Amino acid sequence: MSEFSExxxxxxxxxxxxxxxxxxxxxxxxxxxxxxxxAETLASGRVCYYSRGRKKLWRKGESSGQIQVLVELRLxxxxxxxxxxxxxxxxxxxxxxxxxxxRTMRDGALVEIAKPEITPEELYK
Amino acid sequence: MSEFSExxxxxxxxxxxxxxxxxxxxxxxxxxxxxxxxAETLASGRVCYYSRGRKKLWRKGESSGQIQVLVELRLxxxxxxxxxxxxxxxxxxxxxxxxxxxRTMRDGALVEIAKPEITPEELYK
Numbered sequence: 332m333s334e335f336s337e338x339x340x341x342x343x344x345x346x347x348x349x350x351x352x353x354x355x356x357x358x359x360x361x362x363x364x365x366x367x368x369x370a371e372t373l374a375s376g377r378v379c380y381y382s383r384g385r386k387k388l389w390r391k392g393e394s395s396g397q398i399q400v401l402v403e404l405r406l407x408x409x410x411x412x413x414x415x416x417x418x419x420x421x422x423x424x425x426x427x428x429x430x431x432x433x434r435t436m437r438d439g440a441l442v443e444i445a446k447p448e449i450t451p452e453e454l455y456k
Numbered sequence: 457m458s459e460f461s462e463x464x465x466x467x468x469x470x471x472x473x474x475x476x477x478x479x480x481x482x483x484x485x486x487x488x489x490x491x492x493x494x495a496e497t498l499a500s501g502r503v504c505y506y507s508r509g510r511k512k513l514w515r516k517g518e519s520s521g522q523i524q525v526l527v528e529l530r531l532x533x534x535x536x537x538x539x540x541x542x543x544x545x546x547x548x549x550x551x552x553x554x555x556x557x558x559r560t561m562r563d564g565a566l567v568e569i570a571k572p573e574i575t576p577e578e579l580y581k
Contacts, residue, residue: 357481358481405560405569407485412485412486412557431534432530432532434462434531435531441531
């Protein structure tokens with residue numbers, strides 16, 4: 332595995348990765364990668380994160396089928412954030428919404444601006 | 457200051473915030489906010505981060521003039537990532553580039569895909 336010397340991992344060995352739909356510019360989600368997830372993503376061309384909750388590799392779409400095909404992997408100026416340009420199959424969010432950022436501040440409170448396109452039950456059946 | 461009960465801050469009291477140009481969809485940068493930065497951003501309509509290096513509020517553009525006007529502030533499904541839709545004045549990156557993600561992986565190595573629009577010397581004079 333490459334050392335990825337230009338990538339700056341935090342004390343937990345992780346780096347944040349923003350996923351953006353490559354053609355529309357829609358920001359889909361943000362998750363984390365360790366070196367192994369980064370290496371697998373680059374080798375396979377399918378996005379693999381590291382799940383902090385489950386403490387293991389998270390091959391996006393492995394249970395839902397909603398995979399992310401990697402189009403381009405970019406690194407920021409400080410080397411501590413990745414931007415993934417992807418082609419998202421279906422929905423990115425576990426709630427069944429196209430992207431995870433479906434709440435927005437209006438007059439000091441969060442309101443929902445997108446509805447699920449599929450139920451979580453259908454997504455993970 | 458609001459408690460921002462739906463926002464999940466990490467052990468250091470911080471939450472990552474992605475800045476996206478509101479009309480073009482360009483992902484400009486990712487930085488961090490504490491509760492105070494979040495409150496100031498919402499109150500002022502100008503994006504304020506927390507600088508982990510300088511350990512203080514970072515009013516984006518305070519030294520360079522390259523401010524970010526807030527258009528919309530969104531929160532993700534888990535409550536632990538913010539998406540800022542902004543109107544960026546000038547360039548977002550301290551290197552003088554429009555956005556911070558100017559390096560991309562090609563054949564296993566990072567290559568630069570954008571050049572500075574202004575020199576850092578001009579930016580911070």
